[in-house]
Every structure is written in structure tokens, then in C-alpha cells.
Amino acid sequence: MTETERRPGDPELPVAAPGADSATLQPITAAAVALADLPDGIDLVHQHGLELKARSQWGYARRRFVRHRLAMASLIVLVIILGAGVFADAVAPYAYDAQDFEHSGIPPTLEGHHFFGTDVLGRDYFSRVVFGIRTSEGVAFLVALVSTLIGTFIGAVSGYYSGWIDNLLMRFTDLILTLPFLAVLLTAAAFAGNGSPTRVALILALLFWTQLARIVRGSFLSLREKEFVEAAKAAGSGDVRIMFRHMLPNAIGPIVVNATLIVGTAILVEAALSFLGFGVQPPTPALGKLINDGQNVSSSMWWLVLCPGLTIVLIVLCINFIGDGLRDALDPTQRRRA
16 A cells, blocks of 8 residues: 555554665654754644643642532622622612611611611611621631631641650640630630720631641641652751742642631631620621621511521531532542532
């Protein structure tokens, strides 16, 4: 069969170079011909449509997260809710403390933009809920940031050094875990909180880092035995560089998932504190305090409890679904298809 009679997909036939015997026959492909024609033997693969696009680990994680439909839907809803809190001044139709006794006790209606009704003082509850979202999300993100930094640092140092340092830090972590959480929280909030959102957030952060510290410690205990850590030590890298430049990126998945879930937990705990009167104090609106304000008249003005309560539930559900999506996306052993 001649060259012109070969069908597409047939294997390449060996072609003899001029003056060569049969023992030196080698298959000549289109890429080899192109390579021979290029100066200095440089193979510009992209000129022949053979360029391969490398995809990073974060690229794969992003694709897996986008395919998680429930997580993506929750992310959209959460961005809308939290965005309303960030831009509360533009979103809220009224000031959160504006009173209108002529329209007090109105149930949810589109008239007058009272979407969540009004309370006994005529204050628009939609506006108060939106400003309450701003307070709660500010507390929650500060808690997540501070507790993640503390837990990551303690867990990294404990897992990397091991030995007596590990024992000391983990026993301190166990001590924090053995404290009666609710009693300590209420006492600290009563004496040190003073109704300030920042102080309440710091108190929560000092109690929320323990679980993350244990997770990071376990990851570092495994990573410290890997070959790349030994190579970094052989190259002369210091302990701090090895921990936070080489090992920490390999443990970022559990850290991100845990930080996401801390946001939801912090919103719930802050709402519980405000409901009990130990959290954010008036005149600053908070979702838990709004529920507390409406509980005495909940039988006649059900919307004063239902609207802020459903807002808390929706925020926490969205955060938990996003956390599930991040866990599936950042864990390379997961093969979940949404």
C-alpha cells in the first residue's frame, strides 16, 4: 500500500532517509518534520495546535465546587443576604430607629415598603433586620478570622515540633475544651462584653479556636513526614518557612472549611447571647435581640419573631451547604458529582 493509499488513522510507515539502509529506518511524523524545520530544534508546540493547558489544584477545586449545585445556590443566596447587610444604608427603606406611631403593629405588607411589618413603636422591621444582619455578619467574620489565626498557629506549631511543645499546647487546648462553654461565655460577655460587637466577637474567638487547632495539628503531623519537607530542610529552609510556606498550603482545605463553618456557628451563638441579653445591646440592632423584643407580643405580632428567626436559619443553612461544597471540592479523595 502506497503513501497515498493509507487511510486516516493507519500507523505511520517507516521512511528511509537517502543513503540509509533498512536497519536505520525510523517513522517520520508530522511533528518530527516540523521540528526539523525549526531553528535550533525549538519545538513551538502551540503553532501546531498541540499546546496542553496545565490546570492547578485550585483549578480542579474550583470546578468541583461550581458543579456542586446546592453549594452554588447557597452561595448566591448568602451573597444577596450579606450584601444587603453591608449596604444596609442603601437597602433599608427606613432608619432602624425611626418611629412612626401611626403605623405601629402593621403585619408584613408591600404598602409603605413594610416588608416585615412594624413593631409596637412603628419601627420598620425589615430595616431593623437588615441592620441586624450587618451586626451579626461583622461579629461572625471577626470571630472566624481571629479564631482561625489562633487555631492555625497553635495547631501548626504543635504538629510540626511534636514532643514537649505538642504536649504543652494540646493540654492547654484540652483545658479550654473542658471549660463549661455556656457559663464561661455568659460570664465573659457580661463582664467584658459591655454590649460592644467587637468585644463580643473577641470573646467568642477565644473559645472557638480549639477544634481547628486539633485539625491543623493532625494535618501537620502527617505532612512533617513527607519528602518535600525533608527536601526543604536539606535546602536550608528555616522552621517558620517550612511550616507556613511549604506545609500550610497543603493543609488549607480543612482550614477553609472549618473557618466557613465557624461563621455560621458564630452567628447562632451571637444571636443566642443577644437573645439572653448578654450580647450586642441597644440601640445597635442584632438578630437575636430582635427576636427577644418580639417574644412578648409574638401571639399577636408573629412577624416580629418569625422574620428575624427565618433570616438566621437561612444564613446558617447557606453557610453549612457552602461548607459541604468546599469540603467536597478541596478534598482530592472526593468524587462527588452534583
